[in-house]
Amino acid sequence: MITFKCYLDGKEITDQNLIRALNQNEISVFESLRLYNGTVFRFNEHLKRFAESARSCGIDLPAIPVLIAAVQKALKAHGGADGFIRITFHAEKIFVMIGERKHNPAIYKTGVDLKTSSFRMPSPGETDVQAKTGNYRLQLLAGKPEGAYEWLFLDESHFVTEARVGNFFMVKKGSILTPPAVSVLNGITREVVIECARDLGLFVRETPLTRHEAFNADEAFLTNTSWEILPVRSLDGRLIQAPVPGPITLKLINCFHRKVNITCRPPKKVSEIRKSNARSSPSRIKKD
Template sequence: MVDKAKFIWLDGKFIPWDQAQVHILTHTLHYGLGVFEGVRAYQCANGRTAIFRLPEHTRRLFDSAHILQMEIPFSEDDINQACIEALRQNDQKEAYLRPLIFIGDGAMGLHPQNNPIRVAVITWVWGAYLGDEGLLSGIRLKTSSFTRHHVNVMMTSAKGVGNYVNSILAKREVTKAGYDEALLLDTAGYVAEASGENIFMVKNGIIKTPPSTSILPGITRDCVIVIAKDLGIPIQEARFSRDDLYIADEAFLSGTAAEITPVRELDDRRIGTGKPGPITKKIQETYFDAVHGKKPRYDSWLTYV
């Protein structure tokens, strides 16, 4: 259950949480065409609150909307300022932020015609997405029977609302079987990503992650790539199979919600020692230092409120 904040920014105005309602004929509710972002704000070591990589998230929001032919009636700066002001209005030192672009009510049928493009920014307090214990000790993955989208089936570079039906089906499937998260393969059978996170494996001191051709190009994924290079750890974007992952020395997931979550097991096979490995822990430690403003090298990733 999400704890209510005081206000939600909707179409340019802050309104009380319980009044942020839409009509039952809202087009996106029926047909799934919309885009969104997930952003986190952290309280930094200096006591101030900073939104992590806000401009990059907003840029991807606009890119996603462009791919899906949705004209956002606000500028990127408007959205950035709405995110900052939402935290102030809600007196939140740490929060998850959800910018959402959706098609309002009007015409029905697949073509939304001139229905309004509506915009919201919602903030709520959200802890570790895959659990505090998962961050500390690692999680159990299971390969889903559902396949990740092909690039000509869904627009995989867009963070589209409807794309996540695939993720929901996979997540439900594996959690019902007792696992923490789903691993999805691409249409060629190679590892793609988890239901809501990108994936990395470590073998012989080299980090590998699937190429961004058929997955959402994660912003946290980009952080991992930058951090690894800064730490002098070799990193490659390359295809690998799930049996490659079975015999990896380490594995971990990345995402705004999941942050850096180690993987201790896949398909009932222990990954490495079954505990977070040294490279995973170093990446995780550096990432958390960065989001909390403890690494001046990454201060450009922080937008202070």
């Protein structure tokens, strides 16, 4: 039997649960979510992917009602109506982090610059790109791009895959193109954007993309839970041809926000409920 003592700043840690968690040679799975007006957007879809990530990694995840309860308890303790949520399962424990990931509003007007990383995205046969795990080795090795906002990774065949923490889309001649889900994480925001495009009657195609095609895109943007839809201004110094954000990107942004507003309506104030009830109540007949 092997026993350990754990120290922090020279002081022994006596919390056995923490020691066990630190000593576990286990992979963690996580899911990122957004809270709007007190409601988690696409909660069911996120939980489904969370469960699939765990299953792929051979992790026994608690039942969905247990996960929902953990998030609800954390939200009640936190008390905020809007925010970013990260739920992690590690060493048989559920951790829920809630906070804000603020982005400069200017980047949504000017777009962001991308650089192609020299690190190659592993093939689906080498790693399960659909499982959201704590293993961000490639992203950490790539580091933060100097002189750009985000990296764009290629696969071993030099096709475009994704950014460090987001999916890539481009627009060409009115069509929306994105790398196939088999080679990238199929983000929930990615799915919503594809849904928006079809709602708007726009053509969407999942297809391998080269840098040449990306260099000549009419529009481009990134998606993830935190960014939502983030316009791209350039790739490796080549400016995107259309104004940024482009007209199709703007349509998708507006559609996305409509879906958020429909799903995550702000709770009515008591005074508004009373007014609504008064308007819907039958008028009283005054008796002489």
